[in-house]
Amino acid sequence: MTHKNKAYRISILAMFIAIIIIQNFVPMFGYIPIGLLDLTTIHITVIIAAIILGPGDGALIGGAWGLITFIRAFTAPTSPLAPLVFTNPVVSIVPRILIGLVAGWLFIWLQRKMKRTPAMMLAALAGALINTILVLGLIYMFYRTPAVAQAYGTADVSRLGGLLLVVVGTNGIPEAILAAVVAPLICTPLMRFRKQR
Amino acid sequence: MMNKLLLGRFIPGDSLIHRLDPRNKLLLSFYYIGIIFLANNWLTYLVLFFFTLFAVYLSNIKMGFFIRGVRPLIWLILFTVLLQVFFTRGGTTYWSWGPIVLSQFGIVNGIYIFMRFVLIIFMSTLLTLTTPPLSLADAIEAILKPLRVVHFPVYEVALMLSIALRFVPTLMDETEKIMNAQRARGVDFGEGNLFQQMRSVVPLLIPLFVSSFNRAEDLATAMEARGYQGGEGRSKYRILTWQARDTWTVLVFGLLTGVLVWLRA
Numbered sequence: 001m002t003h004k005n006k007a008y009r010i011s012i013l014a015m016f017i018a019i020i021i022i023q024n025f026v027p028m029f030g031y032i033p034i035g036l037l038d039l040t041t042i043h044i045t046v047i048i049a050a051i052i053l054g055p056g057d058g059a060l061i062g063g064a065w066g067l068i069t070f071i072r073a074f075t076a077p078t079s080p081l082a083p084l085v086f087t088n089p090v091v092s093i094v095p096r097i098l099i100g101l102v103a104g105w106l107f108i109w110l111q112r113k114m115k116r117t118p119a120m121m122l123a124a125l126a127g128a129l130i131n132t133i134l135v136l137g138l139i140y141m142f143y144r145t146p147a148v149a150q151a152y153g154t155a156d157v158s159r160l161g162g163l164l165l166v167v168v169g170t171n172g173i174p175e176a177i178l179a180a181v182v183a184p185l186i187c188t189p190l191m192r193f194r195k196q197r
Numbered sequence: 198m199m200n201k202l203l204l205g206r207f208i209p210g211d212s213l214i215h216r217l218d219p220r221n222k223l224l225l226s227f228y229y230i231g232i233i234f235l236a237n238n239w240l241t242y243l244v245l246f247f248f249t250l251f252a253v254y255l256s257n258i259k260m261g262f263f264i265r266g267v268r269p270l271i272w273l274i275l276f277t278v279l280l281q282v283f284f285t286r287g288g289t290t291y292w293s294w295g296p297i298v299l300s301q302f303g304i305v306n307g308i309y310i311f312m313r314f315v316l317i318i319f320m321s322t323l324l325t326l327t328t329p330p331l332s333l334a335d336a337i338e339a340i341l342k343p344l345r346v347v348h349f350p351v352y353e354v355a356l357m358l359s360i361a362l363r364f365v366p367t368l369m370d371e372t373e374k375i376m377n378a379q380r381a382r383g384v385d386f387g388e389g390n391l392f393q394q395m396r397s398v399v400p401l402l403i404p405l406f407v408s409s410f411n412r413a414e415d416l417a418t419a420m421e422a423r424g425y426q427g428g429e430g431r432s433k434y435r436i437l438t439w440q441a442r443d444t445w446t447v448l449v450f451g452l453l454t455g456v457l458v459w460l461r462a
Binding site for chain 2: 005006007008010011012013014015016017018019021022026029032039041044045048074075076077079082083084174178181182185186189190193194
């Protein structure tokens with residue numbers, strides 16, 4: 001049974017946004033603290049939305065996460081680095097939107113080539129990696145421009161860059177593996193459930 | 198665990214700040230975060246500090262709530278401040294060890310950054326404490342309205358936001374229920390190594406998603422049965438009104454900006 005009507009689309013997206021909000025504000029559910037940057041499980045929600053609802057809606061959910069990250073960087077930062085890097089909307093919002101787009105499109109494209117489970121795994125892996133690589137890359141880019149570094153009052157730009165590389169590298173890999181393992185585990189029963197209705 | 202949630206913790210009241218138009222409050226809060234970056238010497242920070250205290254005083258909300266908002270973040274703030282203090286060079290150098298330098302500029306910078314954090318957190322806490330979430334959603338809709346020119350679905354986004362905010366507490370209760378149910382079946386949350394901790398989210402997420410799909414379906418059916426056909430051409434029940442006091446607060450903020458520009462080094 002397919003649901004194409006407007007009310008259903010609005011309410012299911014609202015539910016996903018509500019879940020993202022909850023994951024952001026309940027400790028241990030969305031962010032697991034390990035050090036400088038927390039490990040997150042929120043990208044899994046975005047990837048699931050992208051696989052089940054499609055790339056456009058996935059991007060919307062990702063955008064909602066990015067927006068919350070952006071606002072939280074000012075008002076209630078999640079990690080010591082958040083106020084330094086996520087106060088820039090390009091770093092906080094763009095990578096999160098792209099998680100949804102990349103995971104959704106890749107899943108649609110891969111589904112024609114292979115079975116559903118490996119397609120989900122690869123799409124989730126790509127979505128998680130895109131997030132990490134873009135956040136890392138954008139931080140690196142913005143921290144090398146002197147204007148931004150000065151605005152944040154940092155002097156030792158190159159040192160901080162290297163530190164970020166290590167930290168995001170150690171976070172990105174577990175996050176990507178987790179997404180690849182968990183996404184099929186959650187998406188498969190959900191898809192079966194949605195067909196039954 | 199759940200009562201740590203700051204979002205949507207609204208304290209009913211009838212103070213001046215409570216009665217301000219939510220559109221005004223939201224925009225002024227963003228504006229305030231913007232003008233905090235104007236401050237660059239101790240006099241400007243002092244002005245901002247007393248301004249924030251005055252706003253808190255006007256809201257008639259106990260100072261304790263604001264302190265509680267800062268408390269969980271204090272380690273984060275201190276960490277950032279220390280990073281600033283030890284890696285900024287300039288002015289008199291008091292002590293140095295390799296790349297770590299304790300300098301005059303570093304200490305001053307650290308204090309400024311600390312102040313900036315605390316002031317921003319106070320102001321945003323003030324916004325959420327004095328504005329009910331649904332009013333905030335209305336305010337966001339009103340502010341986004343100009344985007345209709347570029348065919349941005351403002352009504353849909355606003356409705357999505359209202360529904361999401363409405364269902365945050367409901368889904369939260371449900372999350373807690375599912376967590377307890379899974380605990381009873383032997384799942385350990387927040388224990389073990391990293392992968393075990395992250396994996397324990399799975400038995401939480403599947404039932405949560407399934408129930409969200411169910412809820413969305415029920416909600417959509419109920420909406421359609423009541424004649425929902427899309428955002429265009431609807432009238433509103435909650436209407437926001439701009440009053441004289443809103444104009445006054447805007448003027449006060451304008452004055453503050455003027456003072457900051459005048460005092461900044």
